[in-house]
Amino acid sequence: MIKFGTDGWRAVIADEFTFENVSVVSQAVAEYIKSEDKLRDGVVIGYDNRFLSEKFARKAADVLVSNGISVYLCEQAVPTPVLSFSVVKHKSFLGIMITASHNPYEYNGYKIKMDCGASASQEITKAIESNLNKVSPLIDEKELSNVIYINPKNEYIEYVKQIVDFENFKKADFEIIVDNLYGPGAGYITDILSETAIKVTEINNYRDPLFGGVNPEPLAQNTPELLEMMQEEKSWRVGIVLDGDADRIALVNSQGKFISAQETFVLLLEYMFAVKKKQGAVAKAFNMTRMLDKLAKKYGINLIETKIGFKYLATYLINKEVILAGEESGGYGTSMHLPERDGVFNALLIIELLALTNKMPEEILQSVMQEVGSYYYSRIDISTPDSKVKDAVMNSLLSETIREFGSIPVKEKIEFDGIKFLLENDGWILFRTSGTENLLRVYAEGRSEDNLKSILNSGKTYVERFIKT
Structure with a gap:
């Protein structure tokens, strides 16, 4: 299932990230551009060094230009911020970056940038998602030569x-x-x-x-x-x-x-x-x-x-x-x-x-x-068998009165983006769930390296007792 996360759509190459699905997403982008009457403002497309990125980028360009949209395509791999710069430079309506950023090598991804260079808002990605599979991807051989190649590096x-x-x-x-x-x-x-x-x-x-x-x-x-x-x-x-x-x-x-x-x-x-x-x-x-x-x-x-x-x-x-x-x-x-x-x-x-x-x-x-003062930070990711375990940990953290982590008394508990415990020595520990994987992320800051290790270990121990049961 194609779904945009916090910064684009990412999937495993040849599994969900295929030329067919890139075409489907690009047609959905084209429908959004048409609905906003921005065909002439067009799109800049870039790509990274991942496997087949340049070919996925060309596939996206072919679909968009076939829909009558002006397309600038980078002629070599570029950093994502260089793609964003080029969107602003060319006064384009959107940018598309074929990249999975820091994800493992088997992944690729499809990022969308707004005309200011920032990542697309949730409103934009939801509108694009709503267009998925509404119209079959259009490829018009007569239009493909209209793609304009650019090299934004020197600029x-x-x-x-x-x-x-x-x-x-x-x-x-x-x-x-x-x-x-x-x-x-x-x-x-x-x-x-x-x-x-x-x-x-x-x-x-x-x-x-x-x-x-x-x-x-x-x-x-x-x-x-x-x-x-x-x-x-x-x-x-x-x-x-x-x-x-x-x-x-x-x-x-x-x-x-x-x-x-x-x-x-x-x-x-x-x-x-x-x-x-x-x-x-x-x-x-x-x-x-x-x-x-x-x-x-x-x-x-x-x-x-x-x-x-x-x-x-x-x-x-x-x-x-x-x-x-x-x-x-x-x-x-x-x-x-x-x-x-x-x-x-x-x-x-x-x-x-x-x-x-x-x-x-x-x-x-x-x-x-x-x-x-000295502050030392680290984070650990703990795999859980399923989402039920993640939820059980977070519900327990929320309801239970926890008095200390790493032998440091808890001063305050904050529920904001996860559950964070402020400690008496000005350290803290934060628990958050991953939105895409069965993972619990535990972040912590201590006043010494040993203090940090103790806080993190106590947080890890707390989570693992739910996994063992």
Whole structure:
């Protein structure tokens, strides 16, 4: 069954994600465009490095152009945010990105972008879903030559060089390393910084539809080569990891230690408010670090907390209500740019921060922790036999009076996007269910690594007693 999730439709290639189903979805998109009378505004289509992505993209283009819709098709794989940029540049009505982002290699997906570059709203995806199989996919051989091929890479590079303070990059002289996880972000950071003295080393910068045997998600376990190289050489100021479609980012410090997505957001906040002296509000997802609350108080920032998922954060960016927004999975957006996650652009902000401060990322984080205290974050995903077990755990958490986690007393229980327990030492633990899998996600933050481990283990123990029974 074809169904759009929080950011598009994703499915296993040759199972549900087939040329036939891509045609069905594309015809549904065409019917939506017709209903909005936007045929001339048209669509930009991009794709990533996954197996057959370029052919799925061409199939979508064929259906749309056969329906009389103007179509721009990227002639090579591009990052998702570059597709979003191109939608805005061409003043198109929608964008389509063939990608499954950070999902395993056997998946592919179909993302839809609005004219502002952000992911399609729920109203749009519901309207498209309602059109599925209403009309058989149209292929008109006479129209196929009307697809216009574009290469938006150079335009994107010139655009981002204009919206960052590029002179600050020209003054810098250090080395960085980028792990592209075999995605379409390869070469972008190198090309952007080619006129500077910053030396860029890139690894995993070629197409491998199997992603080297790992999920293309920017997590420590998926970047063993990068971590080993940085721990041995120690010549790079920072390591940058881009995910499978380059809309998310992770960092590694100069000693080869992985920097959490929570800490990366702290670095971006320091860039905006401590270094660039910006003014404005910040939006964070419900599972983000308490360090942000402390820093918001320090800088007099209005801090907005949203449900988990970038679509909730993007609403504030679209409406220009915040200048920075971030989520736990490494997706960040700023008002300087599109209302969209962009791993390449956020990497540039981090590089500029290091250039302006002349510090290592760990030095900046250490300075922040000396001021607001130390916080350590992690998450575990626990498989459950079925949805009944998930529901039983959540119902018990909601109804039961739980007095402690990891020997730390519970201060408050919050039901918002999951069930969150605030602890007396300013730590917390959050339980959420996956909407698509039989999984319970347990997020936690502690005041030391041992404290974090204890909190997470107690949460895991709580969940597992329902599985065993």
